[in-house]
Amino acid sequence: QKEVEQDPGPLSVPEGAIVSLNCTYSNSAFQYFMWYRQYSRKGPELLMYTYSSGNKEDGRFTAQVDKSSKYISLFIRDSQPSDSATYLCAMSPSAGNKLVFGAGTILRVKS
């Protein structure tokens, strides 16, 4: 079983849709969970950072962590064409440790 699994997509949605992106993981030591956005030929850019289980909201983005199920989600409300990118989940067992990334989900928002 891969340490972090993420459906690569592509996921294609109309503008204004709610997008749900997910990752599952196998290592119960992971405590810190992140979502990154990556545009073509650019480095990952941090979107959301959460610790342990629970929800976190920032504007149109909501991150959820369910440690009991080893499942994390990112929701994007009112999706825009500018949200079209690859979304990477990442996690680590402690605050400053190396990150373990998922494979990334390609999102396309059509206008």
Add this chain to the structure above:
Amino acid sequence: EPEVTQTPSHQVTQMGQEVILRCVPISNHLYFYWYRQILGQKVEFLVSFYNNEISEKSEIFDDQFSVERPDGSNFTLKIRSTKLEDSAMYFCASRGNSPRPNEKLFFGSGTQLSVL
């Protein structure tokens, strides 16, 4: 806004040649990293560097790889004898001291290395 700068953006080299990938981290940062992403695969950790020494490295980071902070501003990754499978996008990242360090980790735009 401060950013991590990587040069060159593209590097083409012949198998067996040495390459040096260069990074200028954000100026007051203390922790430096290299990650790589083979086309179509996930971003993978290579090495972390703090206080002029390697703090952690992955299995990928074998004897062919080395890192250096030759002066107060640059952070380099050297591959001594490149192999075809070293072809990838290499990302440099840096952060300062922070209670939530991974929240303040910034990535550069990457160097696309192509080994022919």
